[in-house]
Amino acid sequence: MSPGPGLHRTVLPKSFFASGANCGVRRYRPDLGIITSEKEAVTVATYTTNECQAAPLIYCRELLPSRRIRAVVTNSGQANAATGELGLQRNFAMAEAAARSLGVETSQVLTASTGVIGHQIEIDKIVQAMPELIARSTNVAENFALSILTTDLVPKAVTTVVRLSQGEVRITGICKGSGMIHPNMATMLGYLLTDLQIEPELAQSLLREAVDQSFNMISVDGDCSTNDITFFMANGASGVALKDEEDYCKFKDALFEVARFLAQAIAADGEGATKLIEVTIRGAPDLELARRAARGVTLSPLIKSAIHGANPNWGRILARLGAEKVPASCLQKTVISLQSVAVFADGSPLEFDRRCLHDQLKQSKVQIDIDLASGKEEAVAWGCDLSKQYIDINTEYS
Amino acid sequence: MSPGPGLHRTVLPKSFFASGANCGVRRYRPDLGIITSEKEAVTVATYTTNECQAAPLIYCRELLPSRRIRAVVTNSGQANAATGELGLQRNFAMAEAAARSLGVETSQVLTASTGVIGHQIEIDKIVQAMPELIARSTNVAENFALSILTTDLVPKAVTTVVRLSQGEVRITGICKGSGMIHPNMATMLGYLLTDLQIEPELAQSLLREAVDQSFNMISVDGDCSTNDITFFMANGASGVALKDEEDYCKFKDALFEVARFLAQAIAADGEGATKLIEVTIRGAPDLELARRAARGVTLSPLIKSAIHGANPNWGRILARLGAEKVPASCLQKTVISLQSVAVFADGSPLEFDRRCLHDQLKQSKVQIDIDLASGKEEAVAWGCDLSKQYIDINTEYS
Numbered sequence: 001m002s003p004g005p006g007l008h009r010t011v012l013p014k015s016f017f018a019s020g021a022n023c024g025v026r027r028y029r030p031d032l033g034i035i036t037s038e039k040e041a042v043t044v045a046t047y048t049t050n051e052c053q054a055a056p057l058i059y060c061r062e063l064l065p066s067r068r069i070r071a072v073v074t075n076s077g078q079a080n081a082a083t084g085e086l087g088l089q090r091n092f093a094m095a096e097a098a099a100r101s102l103g104v105e106t107s108q109v110l111t112a113s114t115g116v117i118g119h120q121i122e123i124d125k126i127v128q129a130m131p132e133l134i135a136r137s138t139n140v141a142e143n144f145a146l147s148i149l150t151t152d153l154v155p156k157a158v159t160t161v162v163r164l165s166q167g168e169v170r171i172t173g174i175c176k177g178s179g180m181i182h183p184n185m186a187t188m189l190g191y192l193l194t195d196l197q198i199e200p201e202l203a204q205s206l207l208r209e210a211v212d213q214s215f216n217m218i219s220v221d222g223d224c225s226t227n228d229i230t231f232f233m234a235n236g237a238s239g240v241a242l243k244d245e246e247d248y249c250k251f252k253d254a255l256f257e258v259a260r261f262l263a264q265a266i267a268a269d270g271e272g273a274t275k276l277i278e279v280t281i282r283g284a285p286d287l288e289l290a291r292r293a294a295r296g297v298t299l300s301p302l303i304k305s306a307i308h309g310a311n312p313n314w315g316r317i318l319a320r321l322g323a324e325k326v327p328a329s330c331l332q333k334t335v336i337s338l339q340s341v342a343v344f345a346d347g348s349p350l351e352f353d354r355r356c357l358h359d360q361l362k363q364s365k366v367q368i369d370i371d372l373a374s375g376k377e378e379a380v381a382w383g384c385d386l387s388k389q390y391i392d393i394n395t396e397y398s
Numbered sequence: 399m400s401p402g403p404g405l406h407r408t409v410l411p412k413s414f415f416a417s418g419a420n421c422g423v424r425r426y427r428p429d430l431g432i433i434t435s436e437k438e439a440v441t442v443a444t445y446t447t448n449e450c451q452a453a454p455l456i457y458c459r460e461l462l463p464s465r466r467i468r469a470v471v472t473n474s475g476q477a478n479a480a481t482g483e484l485g486l487q488r489n490f491a492m493a494e495a496a497a498r499s500l501g502v503e504t505s506q507v508l509t510a511s512t513g514v515i516g517h518q519i520e521i522d523k524i525v526q527a528m529p530e531l532i533a534r535s536t537n538v539a540e541n542f543a544l545s546i547l548t549t550d551l552v553p554k555a556v557t558t559v560v561r562l563s564q565g566e567v568r569i570t571g572i573c574k575g576s577g578m579i580h581p582n583m584a585t586m587l588g589y590l591l592t593d594l595q596i597e598p599e600l601a602q603s604l605l606r607e608a609v610d611q612s613f614n615m616i617s618v619d620g621d622c623s624t625n626d627i628t629f630f631m632a633n634g635a636s637g638v639a640l641k642d643e644e645d646y647c648k649f650k651d652a653l654f655e656v657a658r659f660l661a662q663a664i665a666a667d668g669e670g671a672t673k674l675i676e677v678t679i680r681g682a683p684d685l686e687l688a689r690r691a692a693r694g695v696t697l698s699p700l701i702k703s704a705i706h707g708a709n710p711n712w713g714r715i716l717a718r719l720g721a722e723k724v725p726a727s728c729l730q731k732t733v734i735s736l737q738s739v740a741v742f743a744d745g746s747p748l749e750f751d752r753r754c755l756h757d758q759l760k761q762s763k764v765q766i767d768i769d770l771a772s773g774k775e776e777a778v779a780w781g782c783d784l785s786k787q788y789i790d791i792n793t794e795y796s
Binding site: 313 | 447448449450451477479480481482483484485514515516517518619620621622623624697698699700703704706707709711712713714716717718719720721723724725726729742744745746747784785786788789790791792793794
């Protein structure tokens with residue numbers, strides 16, 4: 001699977017189109033994007049678990065799941081969260097403007113927002129730009145992927161083709177990070193598009209599982225956002241459905257691969273990140289513990305800072321495992337490895353070549369492997385290092 | 399109450415003595431300290447909830463509560479955590495060396511350690527220095543307070559006098575921070591000393607409550623340590639006991655005040671901190687929610703970074719409250735104030751003078767007041783801002 005940015009063009013599934021433009025809210029960057037489907041699309045979503053829900057989430061929850069969605073419009077720069085009744089009105093006006101330009105019903109248009117919390121969106125600029133935004137739609141993802149970025153550095157889009165028994169379908173994934181990333185579900189915006197024919201119930205269960213193994217396993221800073229939503233749209237334009245168990249497994253694997261690819265892209269592009277950290281827990285007595293421990297390690301500012309400095313300070317990893325309630329009896333048997341070098345086993349430090357490991361930790365991807373030797377469950381989580389640039393970005397933003 | 403450092407000398411309660419020295423583990427700073435009591439002291443403790451417990455904690459848990467403690471020896475620089483059987487042996491040797499020099503039983507000597515995890519302590523240097531360390535004991539806290547510091551900048555010690563019906567007693571508190579601070583109980587070392595006569599059961603319940611309202615409400619980085627312990631020693635040397643409810647309340651208030659003073663001192667001296675952040679939650683429907691919400695705000699790296707930049711980005715506070723599961727119905731009624739300036743109410747942003755508030759947020763103490771308007775419970779938590787120096791300290795440490 002190859003990433004979207006650069007010279008590569010991410011072609012959308014059949015009958016999907018996308019666009020991005022600058023409507024004037026942000027000064028230099030695109031700030032308004034839309035994904036449209038020529039055919040009515042089965043659409044489901046997962047939402048942030050934050051009790052403070054932004055206006056677009058309140059709106060989307062009322063409409064989904066649906067079999068009739070034609071578009072998702074997204075603005076960046078202003079989150080439309082903590083904006084009260086006026087925020088809800090302006091969110092509706094954004095959907096309405098897109099529906100008018102597309103000639104569809106407002107209830108067929110979804111919305112998403114990302115940016116600073118507590119500012120009313122500049123709805124006049126958004127409404128005015130809508131016809132031109134839609135007119136610029138193409139069958140590639142890049143312009144849309146750019147328009148939804150906030151502090152991300154890299155647009156994130158990827159497409160894969162799945163060969164099923166009746167023919168080919170395509171899956172495109174697009175997302176943005178990169179601060180307030182500690183999904184539960186995903187502290188991010190995500191769009192999974194396919195031309196497969198599928199029923200809403202199955203789409204919902206696939207999405208839930210995909211998100212659990214991808215976006216819900218990443219963390220940039222442990223702050224869970226008010227605006228996070230992942231859409232899964234299936235417009236059936238390929239004429240291909242899932243005919244048997246083999247088709248189901250192939251499609252599911254491909255969808256999960258797209259979701260994990262995007263999740264890693266978000267972690268690697270976390271605010272101020274210079275390295276992707278992949279934490280694998282093996283041998284856990286239960287899945288919940290494996291997931292919590294893996295995420296706990298990606299969350300620790302002490303571990304993140306150590307990795308930033310290529311410092312093999314594994315004691316902080318052990319301490320975090322204990323803080324996440326990995327039982328003392330497991331910790332006694334735990335083996336911790338950094339870049340495949342074992343540093344702790346049998347409850348005691350191991351001898352290792354510090355200088356050599358220090359050099360290996362300078363790579364752009366750091367692997368922390370933890371074997372609890374206490375069961376069969378596994379989990380993988382992704383995070384990033386903590387650099388001074390994170391402070392720069394978040395001291396000045398707003 | 400005035401702090402310990404500087405020209406001020408913190409005089410210990412009757413018959414307590416303390417000392418600190420450099421035994422050679424660390425290059426420039428004192429790294430070994432001891433508190434002794436001429437009389438056997440009733441001693442209780444609270445411990446980290448981390449599943450990974452350092453050797454001294456395993457040792458102290460076996461001895462406490464006790465009516466017979468004569469000393470606590472503490473080394474800094476090496477945490478004696480994740481050190482296996484050898485770590486336990488060396489910890490015992492440290493207690494034994496102190497007992498020998500003092501002419502008491504080893505079971506009358508407690509231990510504590512702080513520093514890097516996963517290194518065996520240099521026990522020979524510690525044992526060798528013990529007689530000289532004890533010979534240098536005085537009735538003031540400063541040398542001991544210095545010897546237990548790691549990345550702290552300021553020694554933390556304070557004394558208060560309580561006038562009870564039978565006479566005066568004294569309470570001294572000493573502690574250290576300043577990384578891996580997210581107590582549960584306290585990610586720190588704490589020593590509360592008094593010459594009051596008190597039974598172990600009452601001492602334990604007072605300590606538990608004091609810690610819950612002080613050390614358990616601070617956070618520097620959300621990382622919970624393997625070594626945290628707070629001791630409460632009462633040697634009865636004043637000859638004064640708690641005779642009635644009034645005595646009890648006076649003593650309790652003074653003890654809590656000492657604990658809160660120390661907790662704030664730790665937060666203010668957090669790694670890289672330039673500001674103390676005090677978060678007050680009022681009007682909560684239950685105490686658990688109030689405590690979780692208050693601590694959640696102090697934990698958020700986004701809020702900590704914003705405060706570092708004197709940036710009145712209250713949206714991040716609201717988002718964190720929602721992430722901590724303050725119900726949406728509460729958030730609708732919530733009023734958020736920064737330095738007494740209301741910025742959010744009735745579910746919507748309020749108008750305020752951004753430049754003026756920016757200036758007010760440059761002060762060394764920032765107050766975040768949150769009224770959930772949904773009940774009578776309150777909680778206060780303390781934290782610090784997140785600066786680039788935190789990254790420097792934790793990239794290089796070990």
